[in-house]
Amino acid sequence: MSALDRAFRRTREGDHAGFTDWVRRIELPLRVSLRSFAHRVDVEAIVQEALLRMWVLARTLTLEGEDASLRYALRLARNLALREMERGKIFTPMNPGTEPRSEPQVDPEPPSDPSLRRAILECLERIPRQARAALQARLDSGGADSDRALAARLRMTLNTYLQNIVRARKHFARCLESKGISP
């Protein structure tokens, strides 16, 4: 049984820690599987909705085979994306080269790399103060607060706040590149 399967088994039992582990492993492959929908749906919204639905559905699902929860989540997210396209009457023809296949092949997320983590932390430290404060506020908020609220907390206008984050990301990307890491 894979680590993903173990995490999902705990999720089925209603275990929050198990679901946390499952979400940590599945978010990246789930997001990547939606790449071909990116200009038709808000992928961030679809990823969050799919993960929440997996928590609600987990207890009722009987899945078989290794990493079956990953395959189920990918199908669920794809169906949500298609439904949103239909709802929004988004009938733009798909580029045949990017047409999503019925079963996207995505591996569960690989383990984190400590040297990459170190480089990222070093580069975050090197971002100029105001810009770093804006980016840090986003990180600390964990998606719970709007940018408008975060900007107000930092006594910035929304526009200044966003400009600071853009500036922070440019500094950060240059720093990573200087370390030979693709941003």
Added chain:
Amino acid sequence: MNQKDRDLLIEAAVTAFRERDAEGRIRFSPAWRDLPPQDREALFEAQLAARRVERAVDPEGLSTTSRAVLARLPWLGQIEGNDS
């Protein structure tokens, strides 16, 4: 749209914060709606890069997307409780 406005709009949609409707359904980002299709692909890449950074600095290896989802579980519990 000039490059600066484009960068700001993309950044405004990179956040994991999403508003919800009265039934708790996640709404699409207004910034995403304002982006032309070709820039939505740039947004996708920007979100991938941002989530990688978030996972790297988070003590539990979670992105802000994951944090936003996990923060909804108590709310879902209330809904399920009300349904039963």
